[in-house]
Amino acid sequence: MMRASSLLAVLALVGGCEVTGLSRLSFLLRAGGLDRPAAGPLSWVTRAGWDVRLEEARVAVGPFYFNVAPPLQGLARSAGPAQVLARLLLPAAHADAGQEHTAGGRIVAQVTHRIVLDVLSPTLVTVGRGDGISELVRTAELWLLPDDRAGISGVLPRRSVAYVLGEASRAGEVVAFAAYVVLQESAVPGQPLERLRTVRRIPAELPLSDGGTVELRVDPRPWLDQADFSDLLGYPVEDGRRVARPEDSVGRALSHGVRLAQGVYEFRWRPPGDAGEPPPN
Amino acid sequence: MFATLLVLLGAGQVAAAPTPPRVAQPAPLRYPEDGAGLVVVVRLEVLVDEQGKPAEVQVLGTDPADAPPGFAAAALEHVRALRFVPAQDGGVPVAARVGLTLRIAPPASLPAAASPRAPSPVSPPPSAPAEERFSAVVRGAARQGERAVSDLRIEIGQLRVVPRRSAGELLTLAPGILLTNEGGEGHAQRVFLRGFDAREGQDMEFSVGGVPINEVANAHGQGYADTHFLIPETIASLRVIEGPFDPRQGDFAVAGSAEYRLGVDERGLRLSYRGGSFNSHRVLLLWAPGCTVSRVLCRPGTFGAVELGQSDGFGQNRFSQRAAATAQLDLGLGDWGSLLVLATHYASRFKSPGVVRQDDYEAGRIDFFGSYDLQQGGDATRTTLSARLEARLGSFELMQQAFLTLRNLRLRENFTGFLLDVQRPNQAPRGADPQRGDLLDATTQELTVGGRGAARLRGTLRGLTQQLEVGYLARHDRNQAAQLRLRSGTVVPYRTDFHYAAGQTNIAAYVDLELRPLRWLTLRGGVRGDFFHFDIENRCDQIDSNVPRAPLDVECYSLDRYGYRNPTARRTATGVLLQPRITLQVEPLRGLVLTGSYGHGARSADLLFIGDGDDTPFSSIRAAEGGGLLYRVLGPLELTVRGAFFYTHVDRDLLFNQTLGRNTLAPGTTRLGLLGAGRLLGPWLDLSLSVTWARATFDDTGLLVPYVPEVVVRADGAGFGPLPRLRLLGEPLGLTGGVGLTYVAPRPLPLSERGDPYVLLDTQLRARWHFVELGVMIENLLDRRYRLNEFNYVSDFRSRPYPTLVPERHFIAGPPLTVLASIALHADALLGELRRKR
Known part of the structure; x- marks a missing residue:
């Protein structure tokens, strides 16, 4: 019986070795902070002129979805800002982000894992294995969830999705600060919670193939670009720091910054055998 | 003796039948010794060869089923002695398998056994009145492949014993048909045929006795054809x-x-x-x-x-x-x-x-x-x-x-x-x-x-x-x-x-x-x-x-x-x-x-x-x-x-x-x-x-x-x-x-x-x-x-x-x-x- 089966299977493949198009694949997602020589505090000057020194910065990211839709930059060339905004805000949200949940395009890959990332460490850590199909990814999407079934939220205080600790100084003013991002419905009135919790249309040119690696780098500097730390000067000091609130400019900047589609999250593709490929887990 | 030739007509058309065989030379039929005055119907299948001879005769059954064996023997003896005009396909004699039904009644001198007080059997007469009825027609080459090589007229016959619990499954008697079911016992079967995923009928026309089965506007899919209603x-x-x-x-x-x-x-x-x-x-x-x-x-x-x-x-x-x-x-x-x-x-x-x-x-x-x-x-x-x-x-x-x-x-x-x-x-x-x-x-x-x-x-x-x-x-x-x-x-x-x-x-x-x-x-x-x-x-x-x-x-x-x-x-x-x-x-x-x-x-x-x-x-x-x-x-x-x-x-x-x-x-x-x-x-x-x-x-x-x-x-x-x-x-x-x-x-x-x-x-x-x-x-x-x-x-x-x-x-x-x-x-x-x- 088995011999006959094998013979017929061979017969099936005679002249029939063609395929139905595309293929499924598996890849690894690794993530880390800004690509720099060593871990440690990160200092820079914001657009508002604050000299910021971050001592700790973490963000909870994942799951990740990869789309064939082009990034918004491309969209903006053919449509005005109003149309782009309208497309984004049209009530087409899907609870579980269906095939058109990103207001267009199609999800072709995913990594349904989550990680709390130390964005001050340049070392890439493994997030998890992803699966998808062999299409060119143009944009990525990541979710910022306050809680999950894996119970990793305890790493972040106050059910936040991101937090930063540091010191900002400008013209003799020095502010030791702490800031958290808690995404809730009241954060942006009129925005579905699901939309608040997703960062969409992150440019990502990823020619996925089986066995490769996607690398994610997170740059925390844009998180605080618009922050005016003088807003915190009137706040009480807790554990040596002034804690930003959602309504002040630091809280708003961080809340906006972690959801920026451009400038914060950078995805790169490393094909199988590339020098950057990590050893298998 | 009375003979009726019945040509069964295929559903949806007037039958395009070749000429079935017919009796050319009658033969005597004796009433069996163990007949007990019964009236018995014997069903036979006969393969009539191209020369009109009964090459193969098989008793399919009797009615009543417990009729004395002498009826089957008498029917076999009778049919083997018959000579036929062979089946013809466009004037060419061809072998054909036909069904034959014989109704064997006691001679007039014997009362029918239907009476509860039927007398004991008497010596059989030399011949017995009977009726013959052809109940099926040619199942040979002449009926095969009329429109294409894969035009199949499938007599279920003894293959009925192969496990098939629904009418749809009988389709697998035709080459290349695969059936699956995605929706449970009452859901129409999905048909695959010769490279087609015919779904539940979108690509396959179904009919029963000439009655169309495909549903033209089914919400699940156009052409949905559910044959579960057939026993x-x-x-x-x-x-x-x-x-x-x-x-x-x-x-x-x-x-x-x-x-x-x-x-x-x-x-x-x-x-x-x-x-x-x-x-x-x-x-x-x-x-x-x-x-x-x-x-x-x-x-x-x-x-x-x-x-x-x-x-x-x-x-x-x-x-x-x-x-x-x-x-x-x-x-x-x-x-x-x-x-x-x-x-x-x-x-x-x-x-x-x-x-x-x-x-x-x-x-x-x-x-x-x-x-x-x-x-x-x-x-x-x-x-x-x-x-x-x-x-x-x-x-x-x-x-x-x-x-x-x-x-x-x-x-x-x-x-x-x-x-x-x-x-x-x-x-x-x-x-x-x-x-x-x-x-x-x-x-x-x-x-x-x-x-x-x-x-x-x-x-x-x-x-x-x-x-x-x-x-x-x-x-x-x-x-x-x-x-x-x-x-x-x-x-x-x-x-x-x-x-x-x-x-x-x-x-x-x-x-x-x-x-x-x-x-x-x-x-x-x-x-x-x-x-x-x-x-x-x-x-x-x-x-x-x-x-x-x-x-x-x-x-x-x-x-x-x-x-x-x-x-x-x-x-x-x-x-x-x-x-x-x-x-x-x-x-x-x-x-x-x-x-x-x-x-x-x-x-x-x-x-x-x-x-x-x-x-x-x-x-x-x-x-x-x-x-x-x-x-x-x-x-x-x-x-x-x-x-x-x-x-x-x-x-x-x-x-x-x-x-x-x-x-x-x-x-x-x-x-x-x-x-x-x-x-x-x-x-x-x-x-x-x-x-x-x-x-x-x-x-x-x-x-x-x-x-x-x-x-x-x-x-x-x-x-x-x-x-x-x-x-x-x-x-x-x-x-x-x-x-x-x-x-x-x-x-x-x-x-x-x-x-x-x-x-x-x-x-x-x-x-x-x-x-x-x-x-x-x-x-x-x-x-x-x-x-x-x-x-x-x-x-x-x-x-x-x-x-x-x-x-x-x-x-x-x-x-x-x-x-x-x-x-x-x-x-x-x-x-x-x-x-x-x-």
Whole structure:
């Protein structure tokens, strides 16, 4: 019986070795902070002129979805800002982000894992294995969830999705600060919670193939670009720091910054055998 | 002696029969010594060779079943002495197998045994009065491959013993047909044939006794054809044409057509029960009056049957209940013709497991036979009435039929889990807020009325038969179809996908010519014209709203950007199509027929895709086939072997979309393939084997059409007959056994994957003693765990912490090892025994 089966299977493949198009694949997602020589505090000057020194910065990211839709930059060339905004805000949200949940395009890959990332460490850590199909990814999407079934939220205080600790100084003013991002419905009135919790249309040119690696780098500097730390000067000091609130400019900047589609999250593709490929887990 | 020759007419047409054999030289018939004054009907099957001699004679049974053995012996002796004018095909003598019914009555000097005080038998007279009736016609080469090599007229015969629990499964007697089922016991079976995924009928025309079965506006899929209303024991034969090569084939005959003919050969009253694995129970009451009861009602087409069934099913959420009743009256009108009246009723309720994700199964999150959504299932009812008149007026043969069908179907299926539901602003992904889910609730109500007719003129030219047939079909369907989405758990509707009421009229006419210019050359063909009229009222023309500030969940909306609008819209359209079909047959050697066929077929448009005033966008099919058929009589064995190459092109195909829950338009496709099949029939065995290879590709990309199996192998075998020298309480013991084997090669799936191949072995054994028949049926004898259906698409059944949005392998499990035992009581034999004891 088995011999006959094998013979017929061979017969099936005679002249029939063609395929139905595309293929499924598996890849690894690794993530880390800004690509720099060593871990440690990160200092820079914001657009508002604050000299910021971050001592700790973490963000909870994942799951990740990869789309064939082009990034918004491309969209903006053919449509005005109003149309782009309208497309984004049209009530087409899907609870579980269906095939058109990103207001267009199609999800072709995913990594349904989550990680709390130390964005001050340049070392890439493994997030998890992803699966998808062999299409060119143009944009990525990541979710910022306050809680999950894996119970990793305890790493972040106050059910936040991101937090930063540091010191900002400008013209003799020095502010030791702490800031958290808690995404809730009241954060942006009129925005579905699901939309608040997703960062969409992150440019990502990823020619996925089986066995490769996607690398994610997170740059925390844009998180605080618009922050005016003088807003915190009137706040009480807790554990040596002034804690930003959602309504002040630091809280708003961080809340906006972690959801920026451009400038914060950078995805790169490393094909199988590339020098950057990590050893298998 | 009185002889009647009855030519059975195939459904949907006036029979294109060759001349059956007829008695040329009568023979004496003696009344048996052990006749006891009884009137007994003996049914025989006779193979009449090309010289008109009875090469093989077999007693099929007696009525009453417990008639003394002398009747069978007398009948055998009588028939072996007969000489026939052999069957003729276009003037050429051919071997033929015929059924013969002898009614043996005592001579006038003997009183009939019907009287309880029948006297003791006396010495037999030299001859006895009898009636002979031919009840079937040629089953040899002459009836095979009329329109194509793969034009199969399948007499179920002894292969009935091979396990097949539904009428649909009988289709697998035709080469290359694979059946699967994605929706439970009451869901129509999905048919794969020669590179086509014919779904539940979109590409295959089904009819029963001339009554069309395909539903033109089914919410689940256009052409949905559910044959579960048929009771398998009442199916006498099946004609399958693989391809559109006969002008009688109509709408949906893309991959081919299947035509069931109802009838019961074994006469009498039968009560049977079958039960076993998974708490399965089935009761059948079948009455086919014998000629001792009524000579009017003893034609094979007359019967009444009721079936009740219930099963928990072989896994989670597979419960089903069903009831079916069928009655058919086949009234002979002497030499003038016949009248066939058919009534069927059917109701079913069933649960459906739906799909299982492969990753969930591998991770142990769901059982192989598990189900994500226990609300899946359905309900189906069907009522059909039909009357069919056939008449012969000299060289004319006429047929006229009227039919009416009422059909209700509700299917609840969830293909995607929680993928598509629109989220409310206050909901959290995977949070406590209940999502509503993607459970589809598709309902269809359909009324079909129509008629068909045909007239055939037969004549001879230089001794060769020439025929011309014209025919028509007129059919009107009124239907309502809707698809809603239901809240998970509560099954409260929250969204309408579509809702329409429609009327579709199909009027078709055909001309079919059969020319035989030479004895070895036959040209058959003609043209069919179809006219379709569609009248569609879309009752939910605007599902969503793009009006600013409109709520998220709107449907059947009565406001657009210009202001108020009626939520309904009406569309009407027509379409006309001409379809030529032609067949050329050459018979270079006796018993070897080479056939080339070409046909143009069509599938009418799905109502959802019809615009107002548009010409109906038909799917056009061009098919060609070439091959040969060899028929040989090898002593007591009858061998038929066929092989063919086929090609089919569809300009606008349909593919099932799991997200939408129904078929959607796809680009053109081309199919190429080969088939080989054979059947060996003998006095104690019946073997059938077929192998089909098919390759289906999309025209635009050259990629394979997914889901279609490239290689299908099917083998059926039956052995039967009385066990020699084995008697119990003086009664012989008859044994019948059957084995069926199915092999399906790895099927191409989307994303360049292949499904798993599988081999299935089914068997059944029956033992008949006197009036009792016991049986054991074993399906999936090897207890293979196999995937009946496999898919690759996106779903999210909330089995993982986060949404899954990329395609994943899904499957529907096939049945495991199933053991069913049966007992049947043949009441006529039992009553005869009781009478004898009294």
